[in-house]
Amino acid sequence: MDNILSLLIGLIFLAGLATPLLYRIWQKNTGIYLAVIPLIIFVVLISELFQLAPRESSVLETTMGFLPGMEFAFRIDGLSLIFGLLISGIGVLILLHASYYMAKYERQANFYTYLMFFMGAMIGMVFSDNLLVLFVFWEITSVASFFLIGFDHHAEKSRQAALQALLITGFGGLCLFFAVILTGNITGTYVISELLEQSIHLGNHPYYYLILTLTILAAVTKSAQFPFHFWLPGAMQAPTPVSAYLHSATMVNAGIFLLMRIYPIMGGTMMWKYSLMLTGVITMFLGAFFAMGQRDFKRILAFTTISALGTMTLLVGIDTPDSLKAALIFFIVHGLYKGGLFMIAGIIDKSTGTRDIYDLHGLFKKMPVTAIVTLLALISMAGLPPMLGFIGKELIYEAKMQLPDVSWLLLPLGVGANMLMVAISITVFYELFIPDKKRKPIELKYRERDLPLRFILGPILLAVVGLFLGLSPKILEIPVDNGLYFMGNQMAHISLSLWHGFNDVLILSIFTVLSGIFIFYIRRPVTRMIGRIITWLDHLHLPTLFSQLINKYLKTAAKNTNLLQHGYHRFYLLTFFLAVIALMGIQIFRITDIQLPELTPSPIKIHVALLLLVTAISVIFAVFAKSRLSAILAMGVVGYGIAMLYLYYGAIDLAITQFLAETVLMVLFVMVIYYLPEFAILSNKKSRLRDGIISVAVGVFVTLVVLKAKFLNLETPISEFFAANSYTEAHGRNIVNVILVDFRALDTLGELTVLTLAAAGVYSLFRFQIKTLKKKKSGQQKPRENVDNKMHG
Amino acid sequence: MEYVIAVFIGLLYACGVYLILRRSIVKVILGVFVLSNATNLIIFLSGGIQRGGAPFIPEGAETVDPATISDPLPQALILTAIVISLGISAYILALKYRYFDVTGTHDLDQLKNTDQR
Numbered sequence: 031m032d033n034i035l036s037l038l039i040g041l042i043f044l045a046g047l048a049t050p051l052l053y054r055i056w057q058k059n060t061g062i063y064l065a066v067i068p069l070i071i072f073v074v075l076i077s078e079l080f081q082l083a084p085r086e087s088s089v090l091e092t093t094m095g096f097l098p099g100m101e102f103a104f105r106i107d108g109l110s111l112i113f114g115l116l117i118s119g120i121g122v123l124i125l126l127h128a129s130y131y132m133a134k135y136e137r138q139a140n141f142y143t144y145l146m147f148f149m150g151a152m153i154g155m156v157f158s159d160n161l162l163v164l165f166v167f168w169e170i171t172s173v174a175s176f177f178l179i180g181f182d183h184h185a186e187k188s189r190q191a192a193l194q195a196l197l198i199t200g201f202g203g204l205c206l207f208f209a210v211i212l213t214g215n216i217t218g219t220y221v222i223s224e225l226l227e228q229s230i231h232l233g234n235h236p237y238y239y240l241i242l243t244l245t246i247l248a249a250v251t252k253s254a255q256f257p258f259h260f261w262l263p264g265a266m267q268a269p270t271p272v273s274a275y276l277h278s279a280t281m282v283n284a285g286i287f288l289l290m291r292i293y294p295i296m297g298g299t300m301m302w303k304y305s306l307m308l309t310g311v312i313t314m315f316l317g318a319f320f321a322m323g324q325r326d327f328k329r330i331l332a333f334t335t336i337s338a339l340g341t342m343t344l345l346v347g348i349d350t351p352d353s354l355k356a357a358l359i360f361f362i363v364h365g366l367y368k369g370g371l372f373m374i375a376g377i378i379d380k381s382t383g384t385r386d387i388y389d390l391h392g393l394f395k396k397m398p399v400t401a402i403v404t405l406l407a408l409i410s411m412a413g414l415p416p417m418l419g420f421i422g423k424e425l426i427y428e429a430k431m432q433l434p435d436v437s438w439l440l441l442p443l444g445v446g447a448n449m450l451m452v453a454i455s456i457t458v459f460y461e462l463f464i465p466d467k468k469r470k471p472i473e474l475k476y477r478e479r480d481l482p483l484r485f486i487l488g489p490i491l492l493a494v495v496g497l498f499l500g501l502s503p504k505i506l507e508i509p510v511d512n513g514l515y516f517m518g519n520q521m522a523h524i525s526l527s528l529w530h531g532f533n534d535v536l537i538l539s540i541f542t543v544l545s546g547i548f549i550f551y552i553r554r555p556v557t558r559m560i561g562r563i564i565t566w567l568d569h570l571h572l573p574t575l576f577s578q579l580i581n582k583y584l585k586t587a588a589k590n591t592n593l594l595q596h597g598y599h600r601f602y603l604l605t606f607f608l609a610v611i612a613l614m615g616i617q618i619f620r621i622t623d624i625q626l627p628e629l630t631p632s633p634i635k636i637h638v639a640l641l642l643l644v645t646a647i648s649v650i651f652a653v654f655a656k657s658r659l660s661a662i663l664a665m666g667v668v669g670y671g672i673a674m675l676y677l678y679y680g681a682i683d684l685a686i687t688q689f690l691a692e693t694v695l696m697v698l699f700v701m702v703i704y705y706l707p708e709f710a711i712l713s714n715k716k717s718r719l720r721d722g723i724i725s726v727a728v729g730v731f732v733t734l735v736v737l738k739a740k741f742l743n744l745e746t747p748i749s750e751f752f753a754a755n756s757y758t759e760a761h762g763r764n765i766v767n768v769i770l771v772d773f774r775a776l777d778t779l780g781e782l783t784v785l786t787l788a789a790a791g792v793y794s795l796f797r798f799q800i801k802t803l804k805k806k807k808s809g810q811q812k813p814r815e816n817v818d819n820k821m822h823g
Numbered sequence: 824m825e826y827v828i829a830v831f832i833g834l835l836y837a838c839g840v841y842l843i844l845r846r847s848i849v850k851v852i853l854g855v856f857v858l859s860n861a862t863n864l865i866i867f868l869s870g871g872i873q874r875g876g877a878p879f880i881p882e883g884a885e886t887v888d889p890a891t892i893s894d895p896l897p898q899a900l901i902l903t904a905i906v907i908s909l910g911i912s913a914y915i916l917a918l919k920y921r922y923f924d925v926t927g928t929h930d931l932d933q934l935k936n937t938d939q940r
Contacts, residue, residue, distance in 0.1 A: 634824050787910075
């Protein structure tokens with residue numbers, strides 16, 4: 031029973047992989063059957079919830095994992111339970127909803143694969159007890175959301191939106207990875223439970239600011255906080271069920287989850303507070319502000335999500351037990367109403383064919399159930415009783431009022447955002463459901479009673495749960511309490527109720543609602559003004575700016591590549607030689623501490639010196655020779671000269687080989703020389719001078735290296751072994767040969783392979799020649815390709 | 824003697840580098856050839872050139888005193904190197920031959936593009 035959670039998470043991924051097959055069997059009902067898995071998880075988590083003691087967490091160990099040290103251990107505490115319940119519960123509803131919504135889409139099997147992976151990764155992430163595993167799941171959500179957002183990949187818009195989301199969240203992922211590695215290095219463990227138990231806080235570590243910056247970057251990119259918020263409205267290109275899931279319980283909430291998870295290890299410092307509060311409050315206000323100016327129902331919801339995420343970030347930043355409590359409650363509130371509203375947007379889109387709220391009116395009579403459910407969700411969004419949203423908003427106000435030194439900033443922006451939320455809620459309901467006598471009634475494509483239950487079950491259930499939790503919030507106390515305990519608030523004991531008594535928070539709420547209603551009355555000028563501001567802001571349209579940035583980056587990269595990869599073979603070599611001389615030159619004179627045995631050089635033999643002189647003259651002659659044949663012959667002299675040198679110093683095998691190789695090469699040269707062009711001077715004087723200087727430098731440098739090495743390794747322990755064992759072990763008297771064919775036989779095998787390949791290459795190159803000649807005769811120009819292929823192969 | 828050989832190696836390197844910096848492919852091939860010979864010599868020199876006998880175990884004996892023979896290990900290495908450089912040189916030569924045959928040029932600067940022109 032203990033490991034059932036890990037089995038279930040594995041099952042989600044397996045089901046995701048198997049969907050293409052399952053889809054053949056179940057066809058359009060695939061979503062319904064797949065929903066069983068998250069449903070089981072939901073039930074298991076509910077049972078865990080009832081077993082949860084206020085001050086305990088449990089860790090489910092497994093021996094499986096990505097790598098040693100990255101085992102799939104799953105940690106169950108209040109925080110992960112709250113997130114897990116929402117992810118799995120809403121996941122069930124989304125799958126049911128999608129099974130009808132997506133019925134006419136192509137590639138449904140792929141859709142379910144991505145969705146299951148996404149769901150599995152989210153659940154894995156919130157429960158994982160290892161920072162590295164958490165990171166891996168985090169990245170899987172980014173990749174899965176890329177495919178989901180870009181699901182309609184025929185449209186350029188959705189491809190762009192998907193890419194943007196991937197780039198931004200991918201950047202965040204890299205930051206997270208860096209932060210996780212640093213944390214692991216500093217603390218010596220990646221296991222979250224250990225970190226929490228040892229109550230390690232990184233606040234005093236010199237790298238703290240770096241780690242915190244990276245973590246916050248990861249969280250704010252994932253959670254679409256200002257100034258990274260722009261990918262989220264773009265993600266509206268995804269099919270509506272995906273948006274519903276992305277916004278309510280998954281993806282964007284992962285950043286908030288990360289902040290809460292990491293809070294006991296890094297939270298509570300000045301930097302934490304101020305950076306999160308500032309980002310949060312700006313995002314909160316901007317989201318609500320922009321939402322007011324939209325016409326598309328989905329876009330309105332997207333911007334309210336941004337605002338809600340800002341609220342959560344702000345609350346985590348305020349950093350008091352009350353604010354953390356408010357953040358957790360608000361996450362539940364938001365998940366419940368936002369999931370419902372998005373699915374309603376899908377229902378309305380399906381029934382009427384449009385999502386523009388100003389094009390619609392008077393739907394109440396035709397869609398009474400939807401209308402009532404929408405009303406409940408919007409009441410929660412506006413933060414009115416008796417929904418859970420009311421409790422959430424009260425807690426938020428309470429938390430904001432606790433900080434006298436910053437409440438002058440938080441309260442106006444926060445209350446402003448909430449007034450706008452109230453106004454948006456009323457506007458949406460009014461425009462959608464209240465009839466307008468002057469306009470024609472809306473014709474529905476599908477009547478509400480013709481829609482299958484599973485399509486509207488989601489919003490209904492979520493609204494009912496929201497209402498139920500609003501009326502009896504005590505149920506939430508246990509997990510929230512437990513979650514808070516493990517966020518380091520040992521003392522916190524919370525109690526939740528709908529009625530808080532008559533206090534300043536309530537007065538503020540009443541003020542908010544009244545102002546919201548007032549804004550609703552003057553909504554036309556307000557929307558127009560916001561619309562104008564948005565048009566004006568389009569100059570700084572962030573998605574466009576972002577894609578421009580990416581384009582610039584690519585262009586610069588191409589430019590740099592062209593600069594470095596210029597295609598001139600000799601300049602590559604030039605760069606290489608200069609770099610080697612410079613780097614090794616510095617190094618060679620810095621090495622002083624190596625003790626080499628003092629060696630006396632062997633005496634100079636006149637005849638050997640003469641041999642070298644002749645060889646030297648021929649090599650110089652080869653360089654400056656005007657004719658091909660004389661250059662090649664001079665080269666032959668060089669080869670034979672070196673062979674003689676080998677012979678003189680007792681390397682008989684070497685000498686024989688060198689003689690043979692040299693002869694073969696000479697023959698080859700002479701064979702093809704007829705086809706080779708005349709030597710031509712292709713370079714000008716200046717470049718010859720430059721090359722000359724560089725070559726002399728290389729030569730001097732090599733001489734210095736050789737001298738510096740002091741003819742090292744005269745003591746030859748390895749060779750002693752060969753001398754001793756060559757005959758006794760390998761039964762050969764020629765030691766060099768024994769080394770080649772016995773001691774180092776595998777090397778020789780490799781050498782033979784090279785030689786065989788070269789021979790095959792030479793053979794085929796010459797063979798193609800014959801074909802070319804034949805084809806040339808028949809006047810075709812094809813053979814060029816053959817050669818090119820050969821050269822690349 | 825080592826000093827003389829060291830200078831000789833330096834000279835070979837200078838000539839080899841100059842040759843492979845040319846634009847004409849034939850010269851580049853010659854340069855590769857010179858460079859590989861020079862490198863072999865460095866390895867040879869590193870084994871010591873105190874003149875000794877050939878690394879053979881005499882008839883009747885089971886082992887040989889390493890001090891009396893030249894070091895067999897660098898020789899084995901160089902032997903491999905010579906054979907491989909023969910293979911490579913032959914291959915480049917054939918390639919060059921084909922290249923000239925197809926394109927009609929031996930200027931390396933014309934070999935910039937991987938695509939056909």
